[in-house]
Amino acid sequence: MAEELRIGVFVCRCGTNIAGFLDTEDVAKYAKTLPNVVFTRENLFSCSEAGVTDIKNAITENKLNRVVVAACTPLTHEPTFRAACEDAGLNPFLFEFVNIREQCSWVHKALREEATQKAKDLIRMGVARAALLEPRESIVTDVIPSALVIGGGIAGLTAALALANRGFEVKLVEREKKLGGMLRDLHQIYPYEIGARGFISSKIKEVEENPKIEVLTGHSLEKLGGFIGNYQATVGSGEGSAKELKVGVIIVATGASLLVPEGSFSYNGEDVINQLQLEERLKNQAFDAQNIVMIKCVGARVKERLYCSRICCMTAIKDGILIKKQNPDANVHILYRDLMCYGVANEELLRQAKELGVRFVNYSLDSPPVVEDGKVKVQSNVLGRELEIESDLVVLITPLVAREGAAELSKLLKVPLDEYKFFLEAHVKLRPNDFATDGIYICGSAHWPVSTGEAIQQALGAASRASIHLTNKKVKVEPIVSVLFDEEACRGCGLCASLCPYAAIEMVETEKGTKAKMIEVACKGCGVCAASCYKQAIKMIHYSDEQLTAQIRAAFQKKEVESGVQA
Amino acid sequence: MLDVGRHPNINMLAYSEVKEVNGEVGNFTVKINKKARYVKEEVCNACGDCIAKCPMKKVPDEFDMKLRNRKAIYLYFSQGIPAIATIDKEHCIYFQTGKCRVCEKFCQKGAIDFEQQDQTLNLNVGAVILATGFDLLDPSGLTQYGYGRIKNVITGLEYERLINATGPTGGHLLRRSDEKSAKRVAYLQCIGSRDLNNCSYCSHVCCMYSIKDAMLAKEHDPDSVSYIFHTDLRNVGKWFQKYEIRGKEEYGINFIRGRVAEITEDEEQNPIVWYEDTNTHEVRSRTVDMVVLATAAIPSKGIKELAKLVGVKTDEYGFIKTGLPFPTDTSVAGVFACGFCIAPADIPESVAQASAAASRAAEVVFARKAKKRA
Numbered sequence: 001m002a003e004e005l006r007i008g009v010f011v012c013r014c015g016t017n018i019a020g021f022l023d024t025e026d027v028a029k030y031a032k033t034l035p036n037v038v039f040t041r042e043n044l045f046s047c048s049e050a051g052v053t054d055i056k057n058a059i060t061e062n063k064l065n066r067v068v069v070a071a072c073t074p075l076t077h078e079p080t081f082r083a084a085c086e087d088a089g090l091n092p093f094l095f096e097f098v099n100i101r102e103q104c105s106w107v108h109k110a111l112r113e114e115a116t117q118k119a120k121d122l123i124r125m126g127v128a129r130a131a132l133l134e135p136r137e138s139i140v141t142d143v144i145p146s147a148l149v150i151g152g153g154i155a156g157l158t159a160a161l162a163l164a165n166r167g168f169e170v171k172l173v174e175r176e177k178k179l180g181g182m183l184r185d186l187h188q189i190y191p192y193e194i195g196a197r198g199f200i201s202s203k204i205k206e207v208e209e210n211p212k213i214e215v216l217t218g219h220s221l222e223k224l225g226g227f228i229g230n231y232q233a234t235v236g237s238g239e240g241s242a243k244e245l246k247v248g249v250i251i252v253a254t255g256a257s258l259l260v261p262e263g264s265f266s267y268n269g270e271d272v273i274n275q276l277q278l279e280e281r282l283k284n285q286a287f288d289a290q291n292i293v294m295i296k297c298v299g300a301r302v303k304e305r306l307y308c309s310r311i312c313c314m315t316a317i318k319d320g321i322l323i324k325k326q327n328p329d330a331n332v333h334i335l336y337r338d339l340m341c342y343g344v345a346n347e348e349l350l351r352q353a354k355e356l357g358v359r360f361v362n363y364s365l366d367s368p369p370v371v372e373d374g375k376v377k378v379q380s381n382v383l384g385r386e387l388e389i390e391s392d393l394v395v396l397i398t399p400l401v402a403r404e405g406a407a408e409l410s411k412l413l414k415v416p417l418d419e420y421k422f423f424l425e426a427h428v429k430l431r432p433n434d435f436a437t438d439g440i441y442i443c444g445s446a447h448w449p450v451s452t453g454e455a456i457q458q459a460l461g462a463a464s465r466a467s468i469h470l471t472n473k474k475v476k477v478e479p480i481v482s483v484l485f486d487e488e489a490c491r492g493c494g495l496c497a498s499l500c501p502y503a504a505i506e507m508v509e510t511e512k513g514t515k516a517k518m519i520e521v522a523c524k525g526c527g528v529c530a531a532s533c534y535k536q537a538i539k540m541i542h543y544s545d546e547q548l549t550a551q552i553r554a555a556f557q558k559k560e561v562e563s564g565v566q567a
Numbered sequence: 568m569l570d571v572g573r574h575p576n577i578n579m580l581a582y583s584e585v586k587e588v589n590g591e592v593g594n595f596t597v598k599i600n601k602k603a604r605y606v607k608e609e610v611c612n613a614c615g616d617c618i619a620k621c622p623m624k625k626v627p628d629e630f631d632m633k634l635r636n637r638k639a640i641y642l643y644f645s646q647g648i649p650a651i652a653t654i655d656k657e658h659c660i661y662f663q664t665g666k667c668r669v670c671e672k673f674c675q676k677g678a679i680d681f682e683q684q685d686q687t688l689n690l691n692v693g694a695v696i697l698a699t700g701f702d703l704l705d706p707s708g709l710t711q712y713g714y715g716r717i718k719n720v721i722t723g724l725e726y727e728r729l730i731n732a733t734g735p736t737g738g739h740l741l742r743r744s745d746e747k748s749a750k751r752v753a754y755l756q757c758i759g760s761r762d763l764n765n766c767s768y769c770s771h772v773c774c775m776y777s778i779k780d781a782m783l784a785k786e787h788d789p790d791s792v793s794y795i796f797h798t799d800l801r802n803v804g805k806w807f808q809k810y811e812i813r814g815k816e817e818y819g820i821n822f823i824r825g826r827v828a829e830i831t832e833d834e835e836q837n838p839i840v841w842y843e844d845t846n847t848h849e850v851r852s853r854t855v856d857m858v859v860l861a862t863a864a865i866p867s868k869g870i871k872e873l874a875k876l877v878g879v880k881t882d883e884y885g886f887i888k889t890g891l892p893f894p895t896d897t898s899v900a901g902v903f904a905c906g907f908c909i910a911p912a913d914i915p916e917s918v919a920q921a922s923a924a925a926s927r928a929a930e931v932v933f934a935r936k937a938k939k940r941a
Contacts, residue, residue: 015614015675044675045612075569162926166933192891199891301808310803338799344768344886344910347761364846381824384848418806428805432915433922443919448805453894454916460895461922467929 005036005131008064009123010055012046012071014101021105022115027070030120034127038062047077052084059088066130070098070123091135093479093542098126121555128554132547136479141521143229143469144248148173150221150409153181154452155444155459156253157203162463164212168470171245172213173235175220175405179204181255182445185276187283189452190318191345196452197283216243220405224250224412227504227519228439229475249439249466252423253459254409256400256445259299265371265396272371272394275312278319289330289393292323293376295369296336300399302365307420309399309449313340316397317353324356332358333389335369335378361387400449414503415440423447433462437503438475438522441466480525480542482518489537490515496529496538505529572648580688581649588695588877592901593935597690603683605654606640610678613642613650617670617679626658628735632725635735640670645733652678693935694901694928695877697887698921699870701907704759704766704863712758712860713830718744719838720830720858723776730783740784740791742857744836749791749857752784753840755827756797759863766863766884771911773861774801778814780859785818794821794853796842804913830858864911877902886910895924903927 009031013019028042039062043051046069058064067090069081074097082092100119108115145168149160152174160170178184180203186196207213216235222242223234229248236242258276261267269277281287294316300309313336320332334353339360341350354360362381363369369378376389402421410417415435416424423442426434433441443458444450450458469475482505484490492514497505504522507514516529516538530538539545571577580601587598623639630644631637639658642650652670660667661681671679703724706714714720719742721729732738740749754777759765774797781793800822802811814820825842832838838858843850866885874881879897880888887897887904895903905920906912912920 015612015616016619017614045614048612048676079573162930165930189891194891203892306808306812307806308803308808338801340799340801340803342769342771342801342803343912344882344884347767347769351767362845381846422805429914430918432919453891454919456892457894457916457923458919459923460893460926461919464922464926464929467926 006038007036007066008039009068011042018105027119055084056088068096068126070100072101093136096126096130125551125554128550129547139520140476146247147249148247149251151253152179153255155455158459159251159463164210170213173219174217187279227522251441253444254446259398259401261396278395291331291390292393293391294334294395296397298396312397320358335361481523485539486537489535568648599688601686607678611651620673693932696924697904699867699908701864702867711829717832726859751855752857753794753855754859758860770864781820
């Protein structure tokens with residue numbers, strides 16, 4: 001390096017948080033002896049106005065070209081110190097943060113001497129890395145202000161409208177010939193007593209009349225290239241007419257299907273039917289059964305499908321209420337394992353069903369009901385004996401299962417599925433509508449079975465998440481990314497691309513053969529690619545092997561330094 | 568929390584209350600009372616020196632469910648945002664007697680300001696989002712469970728503090744009666760929930776958190792034994808069934824289908840749980856070291872007043888009314904709601920609802936801006 005290294009080290013006392021448990025004065029004195037360190041200072045609070053001004057002045061007055069602050073965690077104050085560097089004309093990536101609070105003083109409160117020594121070690125490591133830091137610029141890319149929504153059910157329609165109403169172009173792609181999804185086949189939406197047909201029709205109308213939304217029914221995604229802000233999606237109708245769409249973000253709203261209980265409980269579609277067939281009969285006023293038995297958890301919460309499909313209890317209860325209201329003399333029995341009437345409105349519906357005379361019978365998985373001609377036999381847990389219930393209609397309540405094509409779509413989008421082929425979100429608690437890959441979002445039953453109301457909430461949620469990038473018009477990421485620095489060495493094996501959790505590497509054909517190509521803006525700097533590249537052709541920016549090796553060497557060179565021998 | 572604290576577009580007003588809301592969708596004026604902390608917010612950096620020196624040591628700590636005491640100057644909890652100390656005037660020796668000011672003396676940044684006054688702020692906003700969360704039902708009124716009378720009957724939130732490494736017992740599950748570690752723990756579901764005399768609705772999150780609690784006890788002490796007394800086990804969320812199965816198979820949790828009728832106490836202050844097992848139809852009892860009550864979630868204190876201020880409708884329990892077509896829209900245009908204040912909801916549901924409310928609010932604000940431009 002041509003320029004002379006001039007490193008400044010600032011040791012924060014953090015009131016008594018650091019200085020109370022280790023000797024910051026001694027640490028600062030020690031820092032001065034480290035290679036290339038031309039300036040050290042102990043601050044009461046480095047993050048305070050005074051501390052920051054002190055850092056800025058020191059950079060200017062001492063011509064510092066690297067700054068090390070030994071204080072707390074980057075989570076709280078890295079932006080503060082980077083900004084201080086920038087204000088003083090120093091590239092913010094020439095700043096190195098050393099944590100001597102959470103990782104030192106707080107955890108070694110009873111060991112003052114050792115904590116002081118550890119702080120010195122940590123600072124020596126930080127200084128070693130700082131010497132090898134290079135100036136960097138943030139990576140910025142433009143965002144095409146339009147969205148692709150995949151799936152035209154209630155979730156997709158809602159997401160499309162939410163974005164269109166905020167002025168963004170939306171391409172809505174639906175595999176079927178008609179919009180509306182599963183709500184088209186339902187009778188009523190619980191717990192609202194709203195007709196499904198009318199509700200979904202008005203949504204469809206709103207979408208079709210919205211000038212910002214281009215509806216592509218009978219189309220599905222065939223190919224996807226690009227990355228956040230700049231996707232090229234090829235959609236086709238399977239009849240040769242493909243269309244290329246340029247969009248900035250993508251929302252997945254492909255829904256789920258109802259499991260058809262073929263082979264279970266004498267299912268025949270006539271007097272032993274599933275819930276959709278019941279809904280259809282209710283909707284068409286073609287329902288005339290007198291003794292109805294519904295069996296819950298058919299194909300759900302069993303060995304091959306461990307999950308609870310969340311919505312089936314409530315749809316069954318809602319249908320039980322409708323039947324009883326229509327014909328109070330009808331006998332409705334609901335055989336269940338647990339009644340999943342979570343929350344306020346659902347529990348109210350359960351109470352209403354009981355008041356109307358719907359009978360609930362609790363059975364166990366180890367003694368399931370038996371459907372016979374004209375009757376259902378069930379071992380009632382509560383009564384402790386077998387019941388024989390007369391029936392002229394048996395309704396098998398089956399779970400929602402992932403849509404056919406979910407696996408193909410996940411491959412095209414490079415986003416993961418869970419073991420039941422529902423889409424896998426970025427974080428099960430905190431990011432329910434994001435994928436780990438920026439720019440792609442998930443909502444509705446494609447993610448996990450949900451009610452109509454919940455699907456709408458998630459669709460609005462996904463639209464909200466997607467709109468952040470559309471509104472900002474640009475995506476800005478830190479330059480802590482991987483780079484293919486040795487293109488010759490890259491053999492195009494594709495291992496890095498297949499391991500990348502963020503779909504940030506694509507394999508491209510070049511004159512020199514197949515090579516990895518990093519999509520900087522999608523990269524999160526996790527380092528999986530660099531670690532796994534057996535040709536060592538990939539390097540991490542800002543966390544290079546050289547920088548980390550220098551840090552590790554510094555960690556173990558204590559003795560030499562103390563005896564005055566410097567490496 | 569950190570993300571919110573650092574976001575350039577978020578102006579966070581903690582320790583503040585809404586006093587008035589006027590106007591209409593696209594143009595609300597909101598009057599806010601920002602309470603005095605007696606600490607300069609822009610100066611304090613939560614170093615904790617003042618707290619260490621404050622001589623008033625006996626204020627029950629609300630965050631720790633009053634299981635231990637805090638000082639009169641305090642941080643609500645160590646990760647709280649904004650990280651600013653607050654003087655609790657009611658307990659501060661200086662405010663009460665006119666003498667002390669120790670915190671002022673030891674604050675190296677000069678952040679203490681005994682003269683600080685409440686501030687009234689008037690905000691002009693396009694939309695309002697309500698996200699006031701919930702409180703838990705005080706189970707003292709349900710005398711059959713003995714809470715308050717039987718020392719080793721505690722609530723789920725008290726348990727959370729006990730099992731937490733930063734809590735009053737350093738994460739050890741110690742009995743309130745004798746500080747001995749609890750080995751046999753019973754977790755009781757539907758305390759006040761699904762109960763026509765109290766909250767007839769289901770609180771939605773207790774089944775899962777009780778399983779989590781029992782798992783934590785086992786991880787902390789492999790010899791511990793847990794019993795979950797439940798009605799329906801309503802584990803409907805993503806992967807929740809697998810969690811329940813893991814609890815049963817890997818952690819050996821005993822699930823007992825039956826509502827507990829009464830809790831009594833033996834001479835060693837061990838709670839005795841009386842119940843009917845609805846699967847075996849037997850009335851039985853079980854002696855345990857500790858009982859944890861999964862109490863009903865209720866709308867947070869002050870929600871009625873807030874709803875009145877804003878003009879939104881609530882249901883019979885006090886939850887804010889929403890419905891179709893937009894389940895985060897309230898009865899007032901431009902006012903949205905999310906999370907527990909609508910109805911009990913778990914974390915991912917609350918997060919999705921929060922984004923949904925933000926989306927609806929953005930639609931409103933955007934429409935207003937577009938109109939202005941035109």
